[in-house]
Amino acid sequence: MMMGCPNQTALKLASTPILSSPPFLFKIPNPPFPKSPLSRPIKALSSSALLQTSTKPPQDQGAKPQWKATIDFKWIKDNKEAVAVNIRNRNCDADLDLVLHLYDKMFTLQKEVERVRGERNAVANKMKGKLEPSERQRLIEEGGKNLKDGLASLEEELVKLNDRLQQEAQGIPNMTHPDVPIGGEDCSTIRKMVGSAPKFSFLVKDHLQLGKELDLFDFDAAAEVSGSKFYYLKNEAVLLEMALLNWTLSEVMKRGFTPLTTPEIVRSSVVEKCGFQPRANNTQIYSIDDSDQCLIGTAEIPVGGLHMDSILSDSLLPLKYVAFSHCFRTEAGAAGAATRGLYRVHQFSKVEMFIFCRPEESEQYHQELIKIEEDIFSSLGLHFKTLDMASEDLGAPAYRKFDVEAWMPGLERFGEISSASNCTDYQSRRLGIRYRPSEAQVTSGKKSKGNLAPPQFVHTLNATACAVPRMIICLLENYQQEDGSVIIPEPLRPFMGDLSVITRKSS
Missing domain, CATH: 3.30.930.10 (Bira Bifunctional Protein; Domain 2)
Incomplete structure (x- = not known):
């Protein structure tokens, strides 16, 4: 608690009751309704059987996120100090240093993936021309096996890294007025x-x-x-x-x-x-x-x-x-x-x-x-x-x-x-x-x-x-x-x- 703050009682909103059919309908304003703004149908929910409810345990840190936010990582990196202060002011446990470390690591890995893809594509283009059997075999070994296997490994690592980055970055709170x-x-x-x-x-x-x-x-x-x-x-x-x-x-x-x-x-x-x-x-x-x-x-x-x-x-x-x-x-x-x-x-x-x-x-x-x-x-x-x-x-x-x-x-x-x-x-x-x-x-x-x-x-x-x-x-x-x-x-x-x-x- 900060010193010098006014001592005010602020009791937080929690909950309230069940509604049955209203005995009196509300008076309809004139005109009755604004023009409908719905631009598309509302997606339907799945129909799982609702037998009971429970509070589930926290999600595994290593689990793949169910969804991805469009987070502006470059902005976060460019404004690192302001974001760090905001996290402290909100008493939040988000790990900004880890997020930026994962972002830099992913950025480097993405460049490596693009480099290997370029090499693979270059080999594939060479193989389109007329080649000696021995040269073709060498290119098959180089492009088909080494580059292909290496690229698959890098791409798998990139996906896991991106998932981890999302998981950590989703904990960063909004900025504050x-x-x-x-x-x-x-x-x-x-x-x-x-x-x-x-x-x-x-x-x-x-x-x-x-x-x-x-x-x-x-x-x-x-x-x-x-x-x-x-x-x-x-x-x-x-x-x-x-x-x-x-x-x-x-x-x-x-x-x-x-x-x-x-x-x-x-x-x-x-x-x-x-x-x-x-x-x-x-x-x-x-x-x-x-x-x-x-x-x-x-x-x-x-x-x-x-x-x-x-x-x-x-x-x-x-x-x-x-x-x-x-x-x-x-x-x-x-x-x-x-x-x-x-x-x-x-x-x-x-x-x-x-x-x-x-x-x-x-x-x-x-x-x-x-x-x-x-x-x-x-x-x-x-x-x-x-x-x-x-x-x-x-x-x-x-x-x-x-x-x-x-x-x-x-x-x-x-x-x-x-x-x-x-x-x-x-x-x-x-x-x-x-x-x-x-x-x-x-x-x-x-x-x-x-x-x-x-x-x-x-x-x-x-x-x-x-x-x-x-x-x-x-x-x-x-x-x-x-x-x-x-x-x-x-x-x-x-x-x-x-x-x-x-x-x-x-x-």
Whole structure:
């Protein structure tokens, strides 16, 4: 921990609940949907039998990578000092020296392979002409046996070296925005503070007590059916979840986002390409036994993979999506009073925003995403702060990340309810998502085949619009009344059949 950092409580977003069919549909904005940006069909997933889930062990260091990222090794070498500082600032265990050693070794070996290929080709050309039998035999010995066997050995070594280089280089994190605070989580700085904590003239209850008295949750039955950190929502809590999802979707769609529901099982390679580690120790990802598939921890993963291995038209950008999904997290290592109740669970519903854009526009859209989050939470009357997260809390993909933490009176602390990350081209280099700039944007004069501008990697951004259980905690605890009832915020009432208050059930 760095000395001199402001001491701030920043509790990280984890998880939330299951969704059944909504009793009230959200109001459709006018026009109803933006023009569809899908440029190709979404690839289907394989249909492995889903018998059970498990957390798989870390991948072997010598194993061949399942996929390859388009990593700019020359840039890394030319900016070695800046990359090394960035790795230290993020408290990352990537081995930059090993990566550069392997890169130099591969570069040298590639030249040797090309030299031997040249010799082999020269011998082959000589053999096309008229030759004495003895000379032909000598060339056969030289080119057919020695050069051929030597080249095969070199090429095999090159493939193994390239795989090892990929394996090590994939651990290098994204670069960091120059304004990001350096250090651990408590070095994060407050960007904005909104509202004030509500004043109560009575003893405040937490969401667990409120939920029990108002008959909104059942954790005991869920523990018997599924295990700890699962729950049933009941009665008005179900309506509240649906209202939060439908209202949030309608609000984000008004801002030009295309709605999606996503697959909730994805290939482990897509999880890795988005910057998550399904095979690491203490992973948050559930992996499916005897399969290359995982349960998603966030809709960011399937939405990120939506345009995988594509070159998008410049006219389609930016692509803005708002996705509903259930999310699943192991919550490995999570324990203690701070994780009780709905705060940290294994399954939850979430609305996630995701943007694909041109590189020069990603900072602008990052500001737009956090503004949408702040508008949503302000509309619900919450007291919250927006944090510019410190370098060690960014995770590998994020160039910069803003978290929103809301005041939870019953828990007597701020708790994270959303985050917004600019991942620049970290994910797109792994997912293979590029766009072809229009002629008006091409200033370098470089053209590719067919006199077209060369494709460039898009930038990706993601942000939480609504993680349901944390929002339920906030609403129950902030809007509780002395008689034990809970007021429903006005924006949600039309989505709950005009219900304005949750009261105790008559016995």
